[in-house]
Amino acid sequence: MSSNYPIMLRLEGKKVVFVGGGKVAERKISGLLCTGARVVMVSPETTEELQGLFHAGKIEWVQRQFSKGDLQGAFMVFAATNDKALNQLVKDSSDACQLVMMVDDPEESDFHLPAIFQRGRLSIAVSTGGASPTLARKIREQLEQGFDERYEEYLDFLFEKRKWIIKEVADTALKSKLLTAIASDEFLNSDDREGDFRRLYQERTF
Structure with a gap:
């Protein structure tokens, strides 16, 4: 059995085509809205939610039956209809x-979507390789309890401090110690991360 290769994709500006406008397409399109992708939906009819996204200018809607030309320029394609033959036609019409x-x-x-949740910059994805999306969601819910709202501000702190350390700290050993220290529970739970970091840097108390 070959294993899937997990990857985080940048979709900003890329064309993503959905063939189908039902509830399944609605769920998956909703998950893409924050990526900056150009979402194009091809379907004669669609849900009220997706109509709302179209009227708000968040997605494009080609209101007719699918044709092969609809996939031109697409980076990613979702065959999301309840017609198995049509979904197969979409797959057969795609380029390699x-x-x-x-x-x-x-x-x-070519891919499947894991169960995911986000806390600001933190993204956690759980996949069972298609064996059980239900179990993947269950594990995701368990992880959500362990990674609470604190992580949103904490990840912003880590992002900014990592940039500063890499730019301003020349000593390789010190740089490594600082990056390790700010990733500790002490900084996660701190009420004054900026102050704690200044003291850590000035006193070099590792």
Whole structure:
């Protein structure tokens, strides 16, 4: 059995085509809205929620049946209809360089979506390799309890301090110690991370 390769994709400005406008497409489109992707939906009809996104200018809607030309320029494609033959046609119409997901056939898809949650910059994804999306969601819910809202501000702190350390600290050993120290529970739970960091840097108390 070959293993899937986990990856975080930058989709900003890239064309993502959805064939289908039902509830499944609605869920998956909702998860893409924050990525900056150009979302194009091809479907004669769609849900009220997706109509709202179209009227708000957040997605494009090609209101007709699918044709092969709809995939031109697409980076990623979702065959998200309740018609197995149509989903297969979408897959067959794609180019070799396009990533295609068929919602009714994970084994023939180029990728599948893990169960995810985010705390600001922190993203955690759980996958069972298509064996049980239900179990993946259950594990995600368990992880959510351990990574609470504190992590949003904490990750912003780590992001800014890492940039500063890399730019301002020349000593390699000190740089490594600082990066290790700010990733500790002490800084996660601190009420004054900036003050604690200044003291740590000035006193070199590792």
